[in-house]
Amino acid sequence: MKIAIIEDEESAVQQLKNLLTEVITTAEIVAVIDTVEETVAWLKSRPAVDLIFLDIHLADGCCFAIFQQCAIDTPIIFTTAYDQYAIRAFEVNSIDYLLKPVRKERLQQALEKYHRLNNTRQVLNSEQLLQQLTRDITKATQYKRHFLIPYKDRLIPVSVDDFAWFEIRSGVVRGITYDKKHWLLEESLDELAETINPETFYRANRQFLINRRAIKEIEYYFNGRFCLHLSPNAEEPVLVSKAKAGQFRQWMAG
Incomplete structure (x- = not known):
């Protein structure tokens, strides 16, 4: 061609x-x-x-x-x-x-x-x-492409594509970028899942919303679950339940 x-x-x-x-x-x-x-x-x-x-x-x-x-x-x-x-x-x-x-x-x-x-x-x-x-x-x-994140006395523009994943800990939502920076976000994880592209980000579980590019390896885990190995490394295992395993495989292959 x-x-x-x-x-x-x-x-x-x-x-x-x-x-x-x-x-x-x-x-x-x-x-x-x-x-x-x-x-x-x-x-x-x-x-x-x-x-x-x-x-x-x-x-x-x-x-x-x-x-x-x-x-x-x-x-x-x-x-x-x-x-x-x-x-x-x-x-x-x-x-x-x-x-x-x-x-x-x-x-x-x-x-x-x-x-x-x-x-x-x-x-x-x-x-x-x-x-x-x-x-x-x-x-x-229709999907969010950038964030304006409050930081001290400034607003920092960050592209959605720069985030490896979003997570919630103790009720606080953070976005972790590929350069390992942690950004506090005002949106809930549910709101993020609704406003960013589902072709790019997957709701692995209640705690994690993962960028496809961050998934480096998928390990078979106990009881039919998957354990996702991310880059950069997450502080704890990121698990996909047995109930969502089939859907997750389709999403990764899509």
Whole structure:
């Protein structure tokens, strides 16, 4: 599959390249472009490309200026840190809209959608695209992505993705980050379980809400339970009950 990446952030380009290498063994990155001007010139040369990943904000302006200067028949997957352009993105030849940082699961979903549409030669009208957009954006933005944590006389912004797990001890909820910092949180563990992405965090038991990335090993434990080995190490065993073991295995494999 021949792919073009139109993006002005080197780190975002490299991350996307790495993810594409993991997800598509046949991926061939034929172009990396960082400006509107260069993109227009490249597109007018009618390149043979199967899919374009397009950032909203490029080095010399907004990507929608491209569509005012040339027609694009190639399917597009938008990648951006902002969701306010989503409606406009689906007015052009877009099949999906990924929020940065792009997650592997969402990239896989977008590529599956591309293959499904490509294989069936399905053409969606504007109303269908808008309905699809509403579902995708609602799902992508309904979960908490950052905390503003009071600390002395300041507020410290911390990304949800920085937390390895959340726990409750003596009625106090703490979030433990990968750099082993402990942050006191105002939310209850139940509230956190409702507001952060369940694809990423799992309620192992009443005491722990665990980030998938923090789980390094799963040990069979007494009476059909699992014992989770985390990184960084937890102060006590994190157990998943026999009743939840099947559900947990499905979540880990999903």
